Amino acid sequence: MSKEEKRLEILTAAMRIMHQEGFEGFKMEDIAKEAGVGKGTIYEYFESKNDLFLEMLRFSTEQFITGLENSLATGTDLESKISNLSLFGSKFLSSHLNLVNSNISHLSLPEDSKDQIKRYWEHIYKTIESELAKAIEGGEIKPHIDLKMAASVIIGSLNQYAFKKLYGTGLPPEQIDHQAIARMILQGMQK
Amino acid sequence: MSKEEKRLEILTAAMRIMHQEGFEGFKMEDIAKEAGVGKGTIYEYFESKNDLFLEMLRFSTEQFITGLENSLATGTDLESKISNLSLFGSKFLSSHLNLVNSNISHLSLPEDSKDQIKRYWEHIYKTIESELAKAIEGGEIKPHIDLKMAASVIIGSLNQYAFKKLYGTGLPPEQIDHQAIARMILQGMQK
Amino acid sequence: MSKEEKRLEILTAAMRIMHQEGFEGFKMEDIAKEAGVGKGTIYEYFESKNDLFLEMLRFSTEQFITGLENSLATGTDLESKISNLSLFGSKFLSSHLNLVNSNISHLSLPEDSKDQIKRYWEHIYKTIESELAKAIEGGEIKPHIDLKMAASVIIGSLNQYAFKKLYGTGLPPEQIDHQAIARMILQGMQK
Amino acid sequence: MSKEEKRLEILTAAMRIMHQEGFEGFKMEDIAKEAGVGKGTIYEYFESKNDLFLEMLRFSTEQFITGLENSLATGTDLESKISNLSLFGSKFLSSHLNLVNSNISHLSLPEDSKDQIKRYWEHIYKTIESELAKAIEGGEIKPHIDLKMAASVIIGSLNQYAFKKLYGTGLPPEQIDHQAIARMILQGMQK
DNA sequence: CATGAATGAGCTTTCATTCAT
DNA sequence: GATGAATGAAAGCTCATTCAT
Secondary structure (H helix, E strand, C coil), rough: HHHHHHHHHHHHHHHHHHHCCCCCCCHHHHHHHHHHHHHHHHHHHCCCCHHHHHHHHHHHHHHHHHHHHHHHHHCCCHHHHHHHHHHHHHHHHHHHCCCCHHHHHCCCCCCHHHHHHHHHHHHHHHHHHHHHHHHHHHCEEECCCCHHHHEEEHHHHHHHHHHHHHHHHCCHHHCCHHHHHHHHHHCCCCC | CHHHHHHHHHHHHHHHHHHCCCCCCCCHHHHHHHHHCCHHHHHHCCCCHHHHHHHHHHHHHHHHHHHHHHHHCCCCHHHHHHHHHHHHHHHHHHHCCCCCHHHHHHHHCHHHHHHHHHHHHHHHHHHHHHHHHHHHHHHCECCCCCHHHHHHHHHHHHHHHHHHHHHCCCCCCCHHCCCHHHHHHCCCCCC | CCCHHHHHHHHHHHHHHHHCCCCCCCHHHHHHHCCCHHHHHHHHCCCCCCHHHHHHHHHHHHHHHHHHHHHHHHCCCCHHHHHHHHHHHHHHHHHHHCCCCCHHHHHCCCCCHHHHHHHHHHHHHHHHHHHHHHHCCCECCCCCCHHHHHHHHHHHHHHHHHHHHHHHCCCCCCCCCHHHHHHHHHHHCEE | CHHHHHHHHHHHHHHHHHHHHHHCCCHHEEEEEEECCCCCHHHHCCCCHHHHHHHHHHHHHHHHHHHHHHHHCCCCCHHHHCCCCCCHHHHHHHHCCCCCCCHHHHHCCCHHHHHHHHHHHHHHHHHHHHHHHHHHHHHEECCCCCHHHHHHHHHHHHHHHHHHHHHHHCCCCCCCCCCHHHHHHHHEEEE
């Protein structure tokens, strides 16, 4: 197993532990056991627990961004893109601990980590906004809308709905009606 | 100061500490100092640190529900109601640590606390859904829409947008364009 | 209730708590509750927890000494005296926590308290020894025996046997064969 | 130093501390210092302070049982066996804190620990009783005597006398007249 | 390199004691 | 006097981190 592979093994083991045990149960010892390595070994690959956590954040966010880009690239029209994103987001939410989402920034992270998170989020927004800009050009959606606002509506709605379905009703990601939520986001609910 | 008042004093001190210091800095000693009481006194009012945390969750959620109900009661039409909710939600988000939101349920809470959180969320959804039902009767919005989905869109969009504005750009709650986000939720972005 | 009565009430409440809960559960709060007084009130009657404990020791030992003297006074011959003592000792053991016995002195008591315990034990020994001396004069037992040793055999045997019966087999004090143990102590087991 | 040796080192350090400082002074920190390890290390070998205490009880009792069996095996006739036991018991009493003896069972131990102690005591009694049974066969002592009672007389007398001598007069174990106490137990004090 | 036993700073929690009412 | 809410010293315990092997 190469150096990089072992690093990844530890990283994903840490993700699994966080997903299963939550914040409290997130112990270096358990991560080591889950990864099948010694406690000390983690420190060969990560400076500290905090560093490991930051790498998880980074890893998780990058995976999310990749999925986001794929979702948008795969779709034909905006509705299908959002629908794709809904499917991907639900899967992501159910398998990873949703480190990506919202209030992590509140956690007392070191300033520079907060900055990195911020940059990631800006990237996510930019990606969606440029997609929306294309949709405006293509005449799919209203011109003059606030792109940031629209991106927020998309992300927020999809996330909230997926969360509600996954944790509220126990539905698996595939059985969520992704098209319907995409349509509601685009068309609104008003008559 | 009555027994109940002191309890509340400790509770809100804990909220302030959590808001300022995040999870890491959430020490019993600091909470005591913030509340102006001795360390041992907290244990007269709360069984353990975990119990205190659960009470914060409950308190916070109840405050949110009250504000939600006020927001909906105050508005005339659905747009103003959502706009009100946006304002309230932003203020709530900026002052409280957003314990209410999303992925808290992932944290390793005892089963019964998870249940309570779930019940709170069901109440929140019910409240919004019944408001939407009235709006359908009043002809304001499309009949036959999925109420849960619509509620998710409202909550998710408002929360995401407020978060973006507050933490992304540092805007104060009052300067967010609540009417615009309400309108986008209702009318969608499609031509 | 007079001052002295209330003091006694607290003292006996403390004895009950110690008997039920053992050393670990011996809390000022519980003693106060058991005695039906406020926590602070205990301090009106006893200087400290340690003082209270010492008074329990004293009270308990004095009660034991009284019972010991009665037992010896009531009997006619030595066998009946020891038999009486066996009955009393068993009752005492089953109702009081046996503070009187053995290894209490090991507990880290202040020097002066250890001295007091020592003096009590000397009194107990003296009482038994003088009884034995009378029995020698009366020709009941061998002359020239070591009185301290004989007293030890009596106390030790009775206590051990009562303990075994009470806690090992759950027998009530009255159903122990006090005469038999008295006879074995006096006559030995050798042919 | 092997795992088992270190465990033993901590255990005996704890015994020394208990012996010197009594119950009150029995602090994890001091035990660690005495054992020459860090505070946390104790928890690598024992689950909790209570667990450590229980292991001390077990260890101590097992040592006592070993000594008891040796004492009985070494002697030729019953008198010398009891005399041996007296010597061993005195040494044991003066070096170990007498965790083995009497009223420990009163201490609020968890039910299963009480059971274990009980089982140990049954073993101790059985051992002595079978020795007495042999002595009956050998014609050394009266047939038909109550074996449990006789065992109680032996244990109780030896323990009480040793305690009196060691703590009352400060005599070292070797200078106690073990033969005399053995003889008195066997022959009684009656003419 | 990899390990996991050892560590102790730092946290939660307990409870005897005080003292304002 | 009597009370019990408040206190904080002191103790048990955890767990990220180190380092000898």
